[in-house]
Amino acid sequence: MTAARSSYVRTGAALVGAALTAVSGCSTGSDEATARTGDAVRPVRATASPSVSGSLVVSYEKPKKAADRQAEAFLRRTKALEGVASYADAIIRLPYDVPLRAKSCGEANAFWNPETKDITYCYEFVDALRPIYEKQETEGGAGQRAAAVEQDLIGLTNGVLLHELGHGLIAMYDLPATGEEEDAVDQLSALLLAGGDDEHQQYAIDTINAWGGLAEADAAGGVTDDAYADEHSLDIQRFYNWSCWLYGSDPAAYKEIVRSDGNPDGVLPEERAERCPDEYAKIAHAWGTLLGPYLRT
Numbered sequence: 038m039t040a041a042r043s044s045y046v047r048t049g050a051a052l053v054g055a056a057l058t059a060v061s062g063c064s065t066g067s068d069e070a071t072a073r074t075g076d077a078v079r080p081v082r083a084t085a086s087p088s089v090s091g092s093l094v095v096s097y098e099k100p101k102k103a104a105d106r107q108a109e110a111f112l113r114r115t116k117a118l119e120g121v122a123s124y125a126d127a128i129i130r131l132p133y134d135v136p137l138r139a140k141s142c143g144e145a146n147a148f149w150n151p152e153t154k155d156i157t158y159c160y161e162f163v164d165a166l167r168p169i170y171e172k173q174e175t176e177g178g179a180g181q182r183a184a185a186v187e188q189d190l191i192g193l194t195n196g197v198l199l200h201e202l203g204h205g206l207i208a209m210y211d212l213p214a215t216g217e218e219e220d221a222v223d224q225l226s227a228l229l230l231a232g233g234d235d236e237h238q239q240y241a242i243d244t245i246n247a248w249g250g251l252a253e254a255d256a257a258g259g260v261t262d263d264a265y266a267d268e269h270s271l272d273i274q275r276f277y278n279w280s281c282w283l284y285g286s287d288p289a290a291y292k293e294i295v296r297s298d299g300n301p302d303g304v305l306p307e308e309r310a311e312r313c314p315d316e317y318a319k320i321a322h323a324w325g326t327l328l329g330p331y332l333r334t
């Protein structure tokens with residue numbers, strides 16, 4: 038299950054969604070940020086000290102097992118982590134420098150640690166997702182497929198780490214959030230990517246496709262009760278949610294995501310799609326309001 042062919046957006050989209058404008062658009066002076074929802078631009082009173090100016094600081098730990106060396110080499114070569122750090126840094130100020138550590142974890146994971154106030158990206162996570170993308174990238178020769186898988190992994194690295202940064206922002210700035218935090222930070226990640234340039238919009242699609250591939254694996258293996266009890270939405274729900282938010286960011290550009298009689302290859306049911314622009318606008322307004330004081334001008 039894939040949201041769209043990679044080439045569709047890599048070559049097709051030439052737009053910048055409203056979201057990043059909302060999130061990064063604090064152009065009304067040092068005390069105010071703006072949050073845009075629909076046509077309304079609402080001033081948000083800043084409460085933060087303008088002196089906060091931390092960033093994500095990338096480091097690599099030596100892999101603890103040989104199997105992790107490929108992931109380490111991939112991350113170092115592509116500078117995927119440095120790319121996320123500089124993208125986030127251009128938009129959001131952190132209260133202090135936050136380490137972003139690539140390391141062997143003994144599990145396929147990525148996480149914000151509220152005690153050590155850092156983000157970990159496990160080499161094992163890259164390895165776990167690689168076969169998901171290898172199943173999806175079936176066009177072209179071996180070299181082209183390998184390059185496409187690497188692009189997918191870079192995209193997912195962005196989607197996952199901006200999610201983890203969301204946890205960090207909620208903790209560091211004591212941001213209020215209603216609803217499940219896992220969904221809220223998925224929304225932030227989708228917002229930051231969907232509202233970005235073509236490259237970052239493609240990263241959103243790469244992330245959607247990872248959830249689609251993981252959902253297919255879930256379907257083959259059966260969804261356990263523990264998965265329903267988990268604080269994360271199910272992989273299939275995250276697939277549809279991200280698809281909805283990306284579509285909602287620009288319905289004209291992403292109409293191919295919607296499944297209809299005229300577009301049976303679409304993935305998002307029309308019943309959900311019709312409300313996605315509003316869903317996206319609310320997400321942009323909420324995160325734009327919460328982060329207003331911490332945005333770089």
Ligand SMILES: [Zn+2]
Binds near residue numbers: 200201204219
């Ligand atoms: Zn999370």
